[in-house]
Amino acid sequence: MTVHVSPPDAALDPAPLLSIARVSRFYGERIGCADVSFELWPGEVLGIVGESGSGKSTLLRCLAGIDRPDAGEVLFRGSGQPLDIYSVAEQERRRLMRTAWGIVHQNPRDGLRMDVSAGGNVGERLMDRGDRHYGQIRERALDWLARVEIAGERMDDRPRQFSGGMQQRLQIARVLVSEPKLVFMDEPTGGLDVSVQARLLDLLRVLVRDLGLAAIIVTHDLAVARLLTDRLMVMKDGHVVEQGLTDQVLDDPHHAYTQLLTSAVLSV
Amino acid sequence: MNAHPTLDTDDTRPAYNYAYLDEQTKRMIRRALLKAVAIPGYQVPFGSREMPLARGWGTGGIQVTAAIIGPADTLKVIDQGADDTTNAVSIRRFFERTADARTTEATGEATIIQTRHRIPEAPLSAGQIMVYQVPQPEPLRKLEPHEAETRKMHAWAEYGLMQVKLYENIARFGEVTTTYDYPVMVNGRYVMAPSPIPKFDNPKMHMSPALQLFGAGREKRIYALPPHTSVRSLDFDDHPFRIQSWSQPCGLCGASDSYLDEVITDDKGGRMFVCSDSHHCETRREAGHRGEMLGDAAALHLVEEIKP
Numbered sequence: 001m002t003v004h005v006s007p008p009d010a011a012l013d014p015a016p017l018l019s020i021a022r023v024s025r026f027y028g029e030r031i032g033c034a035d036v037s038f039e040l041w042p043g044e045v046l047g048i049v050g051e052s053g054s055g056k057s058t059l060l061r062c063l064a065g066i067d068r069p070d071a072g073e074v075l076f077r078g079s080g081q082p083l084d085i086y087s088v089a090e091q092e093r094r095r096l097m098r099t100a101w102g103i104v105h106q107n108p109r110d111g112l113r114m115d116v117s118a119g120g121n122v123g124e125r126l127m128d129r130g131d132r133h134y135g136q137i138r139e140r141a142l143d144w145l146a147r148v149e150i151a152g153e154r155m156d157d158r159p160r161q162f163s164g165g166m167q168q169r170l171q172i173a174r175v176l177v178s179e180p181k182l183v184f185m186d187e188p189t190g191g192l193d194v195s196v197q198a199r200l201l202d203l204l205r206v207l208v209r210d211l212g213l214a215a216i217i218v219t220h221d222l223a224v225a226r227l228l229t230d231r232l233m234v235m236k237d238g239h240v241v242e243q244g245l246t247d248q249v250l251d252d253p254h255h256a257y258t259q260l261l262t263s264a265v266l267s268v
Numbered sequence: 269m270n271a272h273p274t275l276d277t278d279d280t281r282p283a284y285n286y287a288y289l290d291e292q293t294k295r296m297i298r299r300a301l302l303k304a305v306a307i308p309g310y311q312v313p314f315g316s317r318e319m320p321l322a323r324g325w326g327t328g329g330i331q332v333t334a335a336i337i338g339p340a341d342t343l344k345v346i347d348q349g350a351d352d353t354t355n356a357v358s359i360r361r362f363f364e365r366t367a368d369a370r371t372t373e374a375t376g377e378a379t380i381i382q383t384r385h386r387i388p389e390a391p392l393s394a395g396q397i398m399v400y401q402v403p404q405p406e407p408l409r410k411l412e413p414h415e416a417e418t419r420k421m422h423a424w425a426e427y428g429l430m431q432v433k434l435y436e437n438i439a440r441f442g443e444v445t446t447t448y449d450y451p452v453m454v455n456g457r458y459v460m461a462p463s464p465i466p467k468f469d470n471p472k473m474h475m476s477p478a479l480q481l482f483g484a485g486r487e488k489r490i491y492a493l494p495p496h497t498s499v500r501s502l503d504f505d506d507h508p509f510r511i512q513s514w515s516q517p518c519g520l521c522g523a524s525d526s527y528l529d530e531v532i533t534d535d536k537g538g539r540m541f542v543c544s545d546s547h548h549c550e551t552r553r554e555a556g557h558r559g560e561m562l563g564d565a566a567a568l569h570l571v572e573e574i575k576p
Contacts, residue, residue: 091424113432120436127435128428134438134504156439 015077017042017182017214018063023072025058031238032058036072038233038243042181045208045215047229047246049222049261055238056218057186063216064103064184065093076100078181098128102175106187108167111174112159118145118170119155125178144173148203165196169203176207183208183215189224201227222265226250234258287334287367293317297335297490301481304492309454310422311405316488320362327485329382329401330359336397336481337363337380342370344378349386349527349544373547385448387469389526389548392478394495400463402484405491407451407461427459430502438507447512453500460491462499468511468527473499518543519561520571521552540565 016039025032033055040046048056061067063074065085075082078100085093097103105111112121122141123131131137142152148169150162159167168188175183188204189197205228208215219225225232225246233243234255242255253259285291293315300314319327337343343363347356351373359382363369372378375390382399392398408418411429421427430451437444444450450467454460462470463482473480473493480493493499503509517524519540526548528541540561543549553562553571565571 090420094420094424094426116432116436117439119439120432123435124428124432127431128426130428132431132503132505134435135506137435137504138439 015082016040017044017077018216019075019077019082020063021073021075023059023062023069023074025055025062025067025069031055033062033235033238036240038240040182040214040216042214043212044231045213045217045229047225047232048216048218048235049220049225049232050235051220051261054235056220056235058238059235060184060186060216060218064101065097066103076182098125099178100180101182101184102178102180104168104171104175104183104185104188106190108159108164108171111171112167114159117156117158118150118162121159121170121174122177125174129178140177141173144177145170147176147207148173149199163196165192165200168192168200172204172207176211176213179211181214183213185215185217187219187221188217189219189221197224204228222250222262234261284366287337287363288319289317289331289334293331294335297331300490301332301335301492304481304490305479305494307458308493308497309458309460309491311489311491313488314490316485319485321359323486324403325355326359326382326384326401328483328487328490329384329399329485330362330483331485332399332481332483332490333363333380333382334367336399337367337369339368341379342372342377344372344375344381346381346383346386346388346545346547348384349388349529350546352546355384374551375547383465385464385466386527386544387465387472389523389543389545390551392472392476394477396478398476398478398480400465400480400482402461402463402482402489403486404449405461405482405484405487405489407449407459422458425457427453427502430459431504434502434504434507438504444503444507444509450509451502453502454493455497456500459502460493460499466512466527467501467509470499470501470509471511475499514541516541518549518559520559520565521549521557521562522559523549523552523557 018040021037023036024034036059048059050056062069068086074085076085085096103111119138119141122144123137126137126140142155145152145155150166150169159170162170189200192200201224217228229246232246232249234241234249236257242249242258249258250262253262296315300312304310304312317331319330321327321330343360345356345360347353350356360371364371375388378396380397380399381388384401406418408421408429411433412418434444437446448466449461449464450470452460452462452470462473475496475498477495479495482491501509514528518526518528520542523543526543526545529544530539530541532539
C-alpha cells in the first residue's frame, strides 16, 4: 500500500533529510508505533494523521529525539553524512535538537518558558548557540516576533499574558529563530478556535514555503493536513496503513480506515 | 540490677574529636575537596553531616573548615563582612573550643578565613584559604528545577539559559540587576554560583593567589577555585559586567574603594555609608583616615575614636 512519488524538489537535492527505517516503540505489552519506515526530503511537508491513540505522537517523539525507539533507526542528514541520532552521544543529540530541528508542542506550556519574556523565549536558542550581543539578540527576536505577527511592544511581556493563539505563534518563532532545517509540530492548532486556527495555518504555510523548511505535522484534523502538507501518512493502532500525496490520499483513499476517516469529516 | 555500666568519672578523654568531626568524616570531606580542586567550579557531592548549627547558618562552611583546620592555623570568621556579628562570633568560638584554634580579626594574619557574603577588602595572599558558606550551590536552579537536567547542562556546558536570566534583567530594568551571587564562568568551563557575595567581590576571585573552597551543607555540595584560576563574570558584549559604586565614601574611614553598607541612623531620614568589612575600616581609622561622620558616631559610642 505504498505509493512512490517524487518529492517537490527531489531534483535539486537527491538525498533525503530524514530516513526512518522500521521504527517501533512499545509501552510494555502495548504497541506505541510499529515498523514505521519513510523518507523526508528537504523542503517537504509530511502530515501524519490518525485518530487519538493511533501512535502519531509516539512516532513524533521518536523522530524528534525525545524518546528512544525500541527498534529501528532514525537517520538525519544535517550536513554531510547521514547520522543515526540514537547512536550519537546524547550531547550531540541535544545539540541537534536545539539547532538543526525544532519541536512545536501542542500545548505551548511545554514549549515555552512561561516566566521568561517573549523576547527571552525567542532569544534563548540564539544564546544557546553562543550569541553574546544583547542588541543583536533583541533585534533578531523582534524581527521574528514581527514575522509571527506579535507586536513589538509585547516583546517584554511574559507568555502568561498572551492568548492561546499568540502563545502558539510565539512557540513557532522560538523554534524558527535558529533557522532549523526541520520542524516537528504536534497538533499545532489543537485547542484553538477556528478563526485563530485559520490565521495560524496561513502563517505556517507562508513560513514553511518562504524558508524552505521540511516539516512533519501530526494532526487529527484532515483540513489542516490538506492545507499544509505535501504528503500524508495515515496511522491506525500504531501501524501506517496508507501513505501518498495528500490530495491523492484524501480524494482517493484506498485503505478502508482512510475511507472511514475522510468520510467522517463534517462538511458545513 | 546493675545492667547499666556507670560512666568512668576518671575518663579524661574529650567528649568530641579534634575539630568536632570524626576522622572518617574529615577524610571524606577532604576527598571531596581534592576532587573539587582538581575540577575547578565542579560541584562535588559529599555526605554532609549534622552540625550543632541550624542548616542555612553555615553548616557547609563549618564542615569544610573543620576538615582542613590544624593546630597551626589561625582562623578569621566574617559574616556580612563583619567580625563581630553573632554568627561569626559563635563559629569562631566553636573552633576555639573544639580545635584550640587561634583566631584573629586581621585578614593578613589568618590562614583560614570562613566567610558569608564577603571577601575581605585586603588582598589575599598565597597560602591563605577562603572558606565560603554557600546556601544554593546550583547557579541554574532557579531557571531549571530538575537536578538531572542541571547536571546534564553542566556536563555539556549548555549555559545559554544562564544568559537568558541576564537578558531578562536587561530587558526589564535596562541593566543586569543581579547584585549578589552573580554567576561566574570558572576556568572557561563551569558556570559557578559564587555564594551570596556582592558582585563587587567577583573580580577578587579572578586569579586570586589564595585557595577558595565552597561548602553547601544543606545541599551537600563542595566546590573550589584553586589559586590562580580564571573567574569571569557572565555578561553581554554590549552590556559588560560592572561592579557597584557609591556616591559617597565610607562615613567612618573615608574609603571610596570598598564595599559600603547603608546604615539608617535615626527615624528622620538620617543615614550613613560604612565599610562592610569591619576590620578594613578599623585598620584605616588606626592609620589616621577619618570619615565625615566619625565624630558623630564616636559621640554616640558606636565606635571608639582613635586619637592619632
